[in-house]
Amino acid sequence: MTYDPDVKYQKSHEWARKDGTLFTIGISDYAQDSLGDVVFVELPEKGKVVQKGEAFGVVESVKAASDVYAPLSGTIVEVNSKLKEDPALVNREPFGAGWFVKIQASNPTEYEELLSATEYEAFVKGL
Amino acid sequence: MKRTVLYDTHLSLGAKMAPFAGWEMPIQYPAGPIEEHRLVRRSAGLFDTSHMGRFRVYGPGSTQLLDRLLTARLSDLSVGFSRYSLLLREDGGVLDDLFVYRLGEEEWFIVVNASNTEKDFAWFQQWAAKEGPVQLENLSFRFGMIAFQGPKALELLTQITTNEKGDRWTPPERFGWSWVWIANHSDLSTRVRCLVGRTGYTGEDGVEIFPPWDRTPLVWESILSSAQKLGIEAGPAGLAARDSLRFEPGFALYGHELSEDITPVEASLLWACDLEKPFVGREAVLRRKEKGPKEKLVTFVMEEQAVPRAGYAVTDEGGNTVGKVVTGLYAPTIDAFAGNAFVPTDLAISGKTLYIVVRGARKKARVVKRPLYKPAYRT
Structure with a gap:
């Protein structure tokens, strides 16, 4: 199980990677492993405004459909179009090519409230 | 929650276990259900289906009784062959779908869905009590069940098997069955006598194997290790892959395509009903067919x-x-x-x-x- 130390996490298993006030969002290695083979990812249109904690997409695995929650508030400025053709990218590269969306944060300090890799790993191990 | 005799084997293979019809079963292995599905279509996959129900029905009157309870005609089924059938209530509702193997003139082996094992056994018992001295045995914990399916399954199995005479085993034709000794490729002395039917639920050629319960892990390991030594691509496949593999060729899954609330007419399963002979539920099926579903x-x-x-x-x-x-x-x-x-x-x-x-x-x-x-x- 990988816990990328360069991103921060929330307990619903999404991660955020900071680049100024732009944040790349995806789901953790633990999340993709629990879901199993991902067959479809439903993502919002560019321009959608989301609140922290709001469901902005759905990831469908062979097993089930699961909501994906925004770790930060802001505007979705980019969606990963590659997931349409190859949803299994989420399984293969959860912290890389399997990212979901990019959010222009309206309140970047929300990032500080997220869990570090060490904190998230401890949380996962307690599940 | 019940566990099959292969439970520890699944854990050692890294399976994800989940409840299914009262059993803790492998849903998938590390390869994942999509790759497991492709492996079965491309080469060969091994499934633990020991959760399914297995009965023996025998003794004078057993053939007549089953012919009355099952929608399939049994009188013209030769010893050494098997057939798909439905089990209906009097009102035509589907109690279960099953496979019936003819072991002898008056001896039958029946494989039913895990979720219906108790219900079906009670149904057979109730009719057997009414209709004569038929013997019924629930063998669900006396025999295990493994399905080995895919285009390479028989190529592998014929290299590690012998028949009752000790000669190399020749697979029977589709829906045939035989007693087979299955060995490990590297150790021919540890061999297990199994009932092997050329049947399956994937749309591929292959077999369903019934070893004695305790010897089931030995057969499982023999197949996987022999495949590796012979250079035949094979691996375990879980219930998720089993579902997509049975869906594509159009096989019904009880609780989904079949239930007590529907008849064979709605489920497009009239082909599994011999309307020329009497069976429980026949009149209801004929009425529904006449009226149109x-x-x-x-x-x-x-x-x-x-x-x-x-x-x-x-x-x-x-x-x-x-x-x-x-x-x-x-x-x-x-x-x-x-x-x-x-x-x-x-x-x-x-x-x-x-x-x-x-x-x-x-x-x-x-x-x-x-x-x-x-x-x-x-x-």
Whole structure:
């Protein structure tokens, strides 16, 4: 199980990677492993405004459909179009090519409230 | 929660276990259900199906009794062969679907769905008590059950098996069965006598193997280790792959395509009913057939990208709810989102448009001709 130390996490298993006030969002290695083979990812249109904690997409695995929650508030400025053709990218590269969306944060300090890799790993191990 | 004799084997292979019909079963192994599905279509996959129910029915009158209870005709089934059948209530509702193997003139082996084992056994018992000195045995914990399926399954199995005479085993034709000794490729002395039927639930050629319960792990390991030594690609496959593999060739799964609330007419399973002979439920089936069913089972493929799931509503063009999805999934071999649904007969025509309600949004689907995947052994 990988816990990328360069991103921060929330307990619903999404991660955020900071680049100024732009944040790349995806789901953790633990999340993709629990879901199993991902067959479809439903993502919002560019321009959608989301609140922290709001469901902005759905990831469908062979097993089930699961909501994906925004770790930060802001505007979705980019969606990963590659997931349409190859949803299994989420399984293969959860912290890389399997990212979901990019959010222009309206309140970047929300990032500080997220869990570090060490904190998230401890949380996962307690599940 | 019940566990099969292969439980520890699954854990050591890294399986994800989940409850299924009261059993803790492997849903998938580390390869994942899509790769497991492809492995079975491409080469060979091994399934633990020991959770299914296994009965022996024997003694004078057993053939007559089963011929009366099952929709399939048994009188013309030769010893050494097996047949698919339904088990119906008097009102035509489907109690179960099953495989029946003729072991002797008055000896039968029956394999039923895990979820229905107790119900079916009670049903047989009740009729046996009424109709004579028929003997019934529940062998579900006396024999295990493994399915070895795929185009390379027999190529491997014939290299590690001998028949009752000690000669190399020649597989029977489709739906035939025989007693077979299965050995480990590197250690021919540890061999296990199994009932092996050339049957399966994947649309590929292959076998279902019934070893004595305690010896089942030995057979499982013999197959996997022999495959490795012989350079034949094979691996374990879980229940998720089993579901997509049975869906593509159009095989029903009890609790989805079949239930006590529907008859063989709605489920398009009249081919499994011999209406020329008497059987429990026959009159109800004939009446339903005469009248015409209100609903029929159809297979659909999504035209708009979305994953259909069992339980989702089906609507017509106008948005009226007209039916329900009973199986919905990603079908790896045809690379599409697809499913089965019960819909009114006027919509049960290939080419018709249906809408599947996915999280409140209507997604376009098209009724298609069944099956989506033609079984490899059907030429």
